[in-house]
Amino acid sequence: MAAGARLDETEMRAWRALLQASTLLVERLDRELQADHGLSLSEYEVLVLLQQAPRHRRRMSELAGDALLTRSRLTHTVDRLERAGLVRREACETDRRGSFAVLTRDGYRMLARASRTHLAGVRGRFLEPLDPGQVAVLADALGQVAAELRTEVSPGSATTS
Amino acid sequence: MAAGARLDETEMRAWRALLQASTLLVERLDRELQADHGLSLSEYEVLVLLQQAPRHRRRMSELAGDALLTRSRLTHTVDRLERAGLVRREACETDRRGSFAVLTRDGYRMLARASRTHLAGVRGRFLEPLDPGQVAVLADALGQVAAELRTEVSPGSATTS
């Protein structure tokens, strides 16, 4: 499909900027988190999701979905977090295939510390250089894009035709 | 440093949206490129940089810098592209430590095909849901953020104090 899908100058700039900003941002924040707390960004995100959940516990699948991680990847990630004592697994009574990841006391404390580093990083590197108007537009625009993508079905449907 | 670096609701939304949009976008575009042409997104980007360069050739280091890739990673990437016949290496006469990556005829053709897929994907998934005003703000705002980050020095200076 779509033969000559040329992008004009602004479109090109927007796309490249998105790619570069997110790449650099993630790289820096990840490095910082790793250096200061021994946590990767995706490990951190899993902890955040757990902390926000009722009883600090969530099913593995849900967690994978919200964290934008593969099931397999989440399994490995939770393995690491469990070894570090930040999370523990619990069996699910109502569906014996499933299991919960639960934030431990240590995990909670770690998250409290790590989030200071992380949020300061987000503010300093992402929010700081922008004015409130830009931030609001980013939130809306990128929110739309993300929502659209989350809706897209998995199998080779859609634009591929 | 920075103790209570809380983010307000819009700031939080902007940050999460950036992360999710870029993650999903890259994942989809990468998969599409891979399925249709056997190229990863970073391989594609290397080809684009080469195509834009005078004589379709660039020094490995420059290439790594512009593609936001580690030197090591670029070496591996160019290895793969070379095996696929899309790029070849040439020695640098004036500095015998260095080498060039050069786009081959096949690489050029592959890029022509792949870019149709890729640009259609960028348009359909990123640009389409946005209006021109939003695109312009994204280009500026994320451009600022990226520029800021590119300036940041490498060793553990900055906010770490």
Place this chain on the structure above:
DNA sequence: CAACAGTCGTTTCACGTTCAATCATTCCCG
């Protein structure tokens, strides 16, 4: 010109991620 620090690119190795296969369990339908 000798010595030494710095740069270019590669290599090696450890680690995180992906993919496909697997196991256990639940759901659906006749």
Place this chain on the structure above:
DNA sequence: CGGGAATGATTGAACGTGAAACGACTGTTG
């Protein structure tokens, strides 16, 4: 109820990436 498809989660191997060490060469300094 029984059988097969679907789902939740894990496993293991293959692969890509990052960090550190390395060899080769250059540039500088005395």
